[in-house]
Amino acid sequence: MKVKVLCRNPQDYLRQRTTDIHKVPRNLDPALHPLEGPREYVRALNATKLDRVFAKPFVGSLSGHTDGVYCMCKHPTKLSVLLSGSCDGEVRIWNLASRDCTWSFVGHEGFVRGLCMNQDGSLFVSVGEDKLIKQWRYPGAGESQEDYAPVATILGKSVYLGIDHHWSKPVFATCGDRVDVWDQSRSEPIRSFSWGVDSVGCLGFNPVEHNVLATCGSDRTVALYDVRTASPLRKVVLEMRSNSLAWNPTEAFNFTVANEDSNLYTFDMRRLDKALCVHSDHVMAVLGVDYSPTGREVVSGSFDKTLRIFRVDEGRCRDVYHTRRMQRIFCVRWSLDSAYVLSGSDETNIRLWKAEASRTLGKLSGREAVAREYTEKLKEKYKHHPQVRRIARHRHVPGMVYRAAKEKRLVTEAQRRKRRNIERHSKAGTVDEPSTKKKHIVSVVE
Amino acid sequence: MAGELFPVARVCAVLGRVARCLLLGGRKGHVAVVDWRSKKLTCEFHVHETLRDVQFLHNEMMFAAAQKRYLHVYDSTGMELHCLKQHLLINSLCFLPYHFLLVSASERGSLHYLDTSTGQLVAEHKVRLGPLRCIAQNPHNAAVHLGHVNGTVSLWTPNIKTAQVKMLCHRGPVMSVAIDKEGWSMVTAGMDALVKVWDVRTFKPLHSYRSPRPALALDVSQRGLLAASCGRLVQVWRGGLRGRSEAPYLQHSLSGDGSSLQFVPFEDCLGVGHSSGVSSLIVPGAGEPNFDALELNPFESKKQRREGEVKQLLEKIPAELITLDADDISKVEQG
Numbered sequence: 155m156k157v158k159v160l161c162r163n164p165q166d167y168l169r170q171r172t173t174d175i176h177k178v179p180r181n182l183d184p185a186l187h188p189l190e191g192p193r194e195y196v197r198a199l200n201a202t203k204l205d206r207v208f209a210k211p212f213v214g215s216l217s218g219h220t221d222g223v224y225c226m227c228k229h230p231t232k233l234s235v236l237l238s239g240s241c242d243g244e245v246r247i248w249n250l251a252s253r254d255c256t257w258s259f260v261g262h263e264g265f266v267r268g269l270c271m272n273q274d275g276s277l278f279v280s281v282g283e284d285k286l287i288k289q290w291r292y293p294g295a296g297e298s299q300e301d302y303a304p305v306a307t308i309l310g311k312s313v314y315l316g317i318d319h320h321w322s323k324p325v326f327a328t329c330g331d332r333v334d335v336w337d338q339s340r341s342e343p344i345r346s347f348s349w350g351v352d353s354v355g356c357l358g359f360n361p362v363e364h365n366v367l368a369t370c371g372s373d374r375t376v377a378l379y380d381v382r383t384a385s386p387l388r389k390v391v392l393e394m395r396s397n398s399l400a401w402n403p404t405e406a407f408n409f410t411v412a413n414e415d416s417n418l419y420t421f422d423m424r425r426l427d428k429a430l431c432v433h434s435d436h437v438m439a440v441l442g443v444d445y446s447p448t449g450r451e452v453v454s455g456s457f458d459k460t461l462r463i464f465r466v467d468e469g470r471c472r473d474v475y476h477t478r479r480m481q482r483i484f485c486v487r488w489s490l491d492s493a494y495v496l497s498g499s500d501e502t503n504i505r506l507w508k509a510e511a512s513r514t515l516g517k518l519s520g521r522e523a524v525a526r527e528y529t530e531k532l533k534e535k536y537k538h539h540p541q542v543r544r545i546a547r548h549r550h551v552p553g554m555v556y557r558a559a560k561e562k563r564l565v566t567e568a569q570r571r572k573r574r575n576i577e578r579h580s581k582a583g584t585v586d587e588p589s590t591k592k593k594h595i596v597s598v599v600e
Numbered sequence: 601m602a603g604e605l606f607p608v609a610r611v612c613a614v615l616g617r618v619a620r621c622l623l624l625g626g627r628k629g630h631v632a633v634v635d636w637r638s639k640k641l642t643c644e645f646h647v648h649e650t651l652r653d654v655q656f657l658h659n660e661m662m663f664a665a666a667q668k669r670y671l672h673v674y675d676s677t678g679m680e681l682h683c684l685k686q687h688l689l690i691n692s693l694c695f696l697p698y699h700f701l702l703v704s705a706s707e708r709g710s711l712h713y714l715d716t717s718t719g720q721l722v723a724e725h726k727v728r729l730g731p732l733r734c735i736a737q738n739p740h741n742a743a744v745h746l747g748h749v750n751g752t753v754s755l756w757t758p759n760i761k762t763a764q765v766k767m768l769c770h771r772g773p774v775m776s777v778a779i780d781k782e783g784w785s786m787v788t789a790g791m792d793a794l795v796k797v798w799d800v801r802t803f804k805p806l807h808s809y810r811s812p813r814p815a816l817a818l819d820v821s822q823r824g825l826l827a828a829s830c831g832r833l834v835q836v837w838r839g840g841l842r843g844r845s846e847a848p849y850l851q852h853s854l855s856g857d858g859s860s861l862q863f864v865p866f867e868d869c870l871g872v873g874h875s876s877g878v879s880s881l882i883v884p885g886a887g888e889p890n891f892d893a894l895e896l897n898p899f900e901s902k903k904q905r906r907e908g909e910v911k912q913l914l915e916k917i918p919a920e921l922i923t924l925d926a927d928d929i930s931k932v933e934q935g
Binding site for chain 1: 868892897899915922
């Protein structure tokens with residue numbers, strides 16, 4: 155009688171040579187994989203812990219400036235090039251891969267207040283405290299640093315505080331006591347805007363709708379202009395002055411402003427009466443902001459010596475970077491491959507950080523990539539569980555920041571509790587608590 | 601297996617999770633670990649006192665023996681590693697592999713959960729239903745089923761100090777309990793010579809079979825075959841869990857009274873320990889043909905075993921997560 159019984163040849167399941175990889179037959183039947191819920195949860199918890207273990211965001215620093223780095227400019231087509239201007243008038247061009255300075259020259263007497271490059275990276279413009287606008291050619295190979303001189307110099311009537319270049323035309327705009335729009339070949343502005351404000355601190359051209367320009371004024375306004383028309387569009391008045399602004403590169407109508415009241419506000423250009431999101435995690439004035447090229451995240455540098463990365467739709471930061479050696483951060487940039495973040499600070503250094511703190515630099519092997527995808531998905535699935543959330547959120551911050559944040563939290567909680575009590579003990583409908591997104595906005599002016 | 605080696609009343613035969621080693625514990629105290637495929641003796645020693653149960657821990661390198669008074673843990677070479685004096689008069693042992701918990705049921709009616717990775721006693725429950733002799737684990741949700749002298753079966757988890765569920769199963773003491781691998785059905789055997797099949801999710805009876813003698817040992821294979829040792833007879837039922845089958849698939853007469861029973865994982869074999877030794881029977885269709893090497897690999901090398909052990913420890917589930925509903929942690933609270 156023939157009896158059919160399981161019979162395995164070990165040679166089918168063992169590797170032939172010691173240099174081969176082991177054979178790993180799989181059977182995805184859930185009967186062979188019991189307790190998948192708890193096991194996945196433990197894996198998610200371990201993955202979150204390992205994330206924190208491998209969170210080493212600092213890559214390197216670019217040192218060479220002799221005074222605080224005030225402004226930075228990314229090259230539009232070359233990932234490894236960065237321009238920076240410092241408070242003593244020096245402008246340097248850096249190679250980010252080797253982290254050394256390839257070109258340096260004295261641009262201005264006094265602060266270099268702004269740098270911008272044209273759309274193909276052949277020309278860049280700098281403005282300084284000496285009321286000069288200087289246009290420079292991007293230095294090619296074989297140029298000598300001694301003979302390096304600007305292509306054109308324009309003397310203005312007042313100090314210029316910021317500059318930005320149009321994304322398609324050979325046009326740039328400067329701001330100081332008013333907003334001037336310049337053509338590259340002219341020495342007089344083609345258009346000037348001023349809307350009742352004594353100084354305009356910073357401005358930015360919209361990367362998608364190229365003719366729209368946003369500016370931050372010292373009267374706590376954020377104003378929008380169209381360079382094709384002679385009259386301004388609209389402006390929103392906030393509670394405190396905005397120091398910097400950045401446009402979302404993927405969503406044409408959204409921009410984020412970095413405000414003195416330690417918050418960042420993301421607005422939709424079409425509806426300025428309500429902020430899309432209020433990002434509040436800094437404890438002191440936010441001085442610089444930049445968008446990731448994906449348009450999903452924002453990096454901000456603040457007076458409290460920390461760099462924070464926010465997701466565009468979330469009010470709390472995703473990550474915070476700080477070092478003992480890094481002092482007040484004046485400007486931040488997100489590299490165009492969305493992998494690195496740069497901070498220019500008061501103590502003459504530009505620091506290069508990873509955008510995702512625990513990410514491995516370089517190419518992952520096939521198995522590593524699969525494992526990484528799996529752990530990312532697990533962390534996302536179980537991110538609401540209290541233990542996982544506690545570990546994922548935990549960050550060490552400097553003592554001053556921790557104490558200030560604690561105090562801020564106590565104050566806001568107390569205020570909220572009082573407002574709630576008033577509302578609860580008043581007649582229904584008489585007390586109206588304004589939403590966070592609206593309450594920081596004073597007015598909108600058309 | 602040579603019967604002369606074990607001229608004793610009962611033999612407990614236990615296979616490791618990957619079916620490489622067979623652990624034999626005789627009632628009078630003879631312990632042996634045999635490599636089941638090559639039939640080589642890994643270790644053999646005598647503890648010189650009553651041995652009630654033996655159980656492998658997370659892999660075949662360590663095993664626990666419930667001796668006359670205390671619980672002892674031995675290495676695969678036979679060296680005694682621990683003598684656990686907190687665990688008195690243990691009758692039966694059970695190991696939860698994903699939680700690294702050794703569950704021991706004592707004559708004094710207490711249930712102990714010992715974490716074998718940290719050595720901590722996670723929970724000790726006073727069951728208060730008489731001496732505990734019969735223990736089984738539900739592999740699907742890691743709950744422990746105890747069979748009691750008054751015919752009830754109770755379900756326990758380490759978090760809760762009382763039984764989660766108590767089911768009245770038999771008239772007379774429950775002799776043996778077994779649960780299928782997917783956690784759908786539970787089989788109980790009582791002194792009333794009935795083998796009953798229950799739906800363990802709704803706790804309702806499904807069907808029952810008459811056995812010639814009260815079945816002292818039960819096991820369910822990976823493919824859902826049910827084996828019962830009733831006196832000198834071993835009966836194997838195929839398809840007996842989902843539907844009622846009319847007659848046993850296989851029957852075998854042993855040379856001694858059967859005391860322990862275990863299907864070999866991933867093989868079509870059934871190992872029976874009885875008073876004359878250990879027999880292995882061929883049962884076609886019992887084993888799972890396709891194993892998952894990332895879970896249990898019968899052909900693992902030494903290096904794979906070691907790395908697997910590290911991964912198992914890293915992914916050890918905390919004892920607090922054991923609930924009757926295994927998917928509870930991935931569910932969203934409603935309302």
